[in-house]
Amino acid sequence: METALKESKCITTEEFLINMGPQHPSTHGVLYLELKLDGEVALGCTVHLGYLHRGMEKIAESRTLTQFIPFTDRLDYIASMNNNLAFVLAAEKLLGLEVNARAKYIRVVIAELNRIASHLLGIGCFAQDLGAFATPLFYCFRDREKIVDIFNELCGNRLTYNYMRIGGVQFDFTKEIEIKIKEFIKYMSNKVNDYEWLLSGNVIFLARTKNVGVLLKEVAINYGVTGPNLRASGVKWDLRKDEPYSGYENFQFDIPTGINGDSWDRYKVKLEEIKESLKIIEQAIGALPEGDPTVKAGRQHKLPVGEAYMRSENPRGELGFYIAGDGSFNPYRLKIRPPSFSNLSVIAELVKGCKIADVVCILGSLDIVMGEIDR
């Protein structure tokens, strides 16, 4: 008896490290997390990046502005249209170009459609990370497919659109596409309620997400977190309202915010944003101005000596492009400010004291895309 007691006193526990990724189904791309664990509780984590680095910023220095648009598709590949938009806005700011009203409205419709598609994928993958295998994800994919079909008809591709042009867009809306978009608004307004029933009311989903990964307002702001993740923490900050671009000032919509900043709020804000996006699309498509929004791709622009920075609200947060020109056709320097980079950097704070299963939940709720983090 005594010896057993002695031995048990000799047993010590140790912290240990495990590698999550780079090939892991719930890291959404090639992300490598080094988790420090005490039993099942995470004490901290180190993020290792760079597996998807393609040198986008350097590539830009040897491309003209139009030639760089296809590369922006590959930053946040879930929301290519929004990347296109952010880049052409930055280029137009540097060149001092005006865009006609119809092009602006078309851009808004397209950007909001892509926002819905992106949030649907975010919600679906999040539910799957929590163990709701297949059903919610497949429903999300089915609805996202409708948007992808519209884009495919509009510009001929399903993921990397290369649709926006400096000074306008590539193709005008046809009558059929307008009808399809209107049908989609009706369809999606009904389907959002399905998600409310399927996920928002589900007790398992609630238990897994409520009070998990609470992101405080101050921490979020200090880390530069933006987009739905920031709004879930209760900060009402949306560039579409606070710094309107591309005619967003003409539309009525609300900015949904959360209260606690937990994984549940981050999910709920995304779902509410889908409804708001539908409102914006409805207003924009109902009031499409006349005019010719198309621009020829062959037109090359000489960059003036100077610099411009433009940011816009992507589905994941604030995407910024900084372009410096030196009088030639290629940018002298191009810097990308991706939202997911800041959103991911906060994870070290969030996982402290969480169970290892919750790490997956937190990562899913942050909704990162590695393409724009490593770029």
Added chain:
Amino acid sequence: MKKYFQNIAIGALSLIKGLVVTFKNIFCPKITLQYPSERQSMAERFRGLVDLRVNKCIVCSQCVRICPTACLSLSAKLTEEKKKALESFKYNMELCCFCGLCEQVCPVSAVYLNKIYEVASFNRQDLYIDLLNPEKYVKFVNPAVK
């Protein structure tokens, strides 16, 4: 104790709500296609592989210049009537990002993107394509599609 049963009731209710959604979907029309025997028809503007209408080309090199990945290359010769004509037109599909810029800048719609999308190959050499060869894409067209 009361709370315990309350929780079970709420859980059961949420389960029923979820089942209602799935039940509704049972009667929705099928949307899955049995690939490869069933296929979606491609959109009119679909961007597949780069293709060339050889006799339309006026050898202006605009497509080569706009291509962001430099995957097109051509060389020209002078014909007997002292006119420019294509000598070779190479396309490196390995680099192509299917952006469609070449199609958009071509003044005579000579270069265009076709509707072939199954481009896997066991051999890297298959991806270096001579656009002047009329049989260049035969190997990529699945017999099931024809």
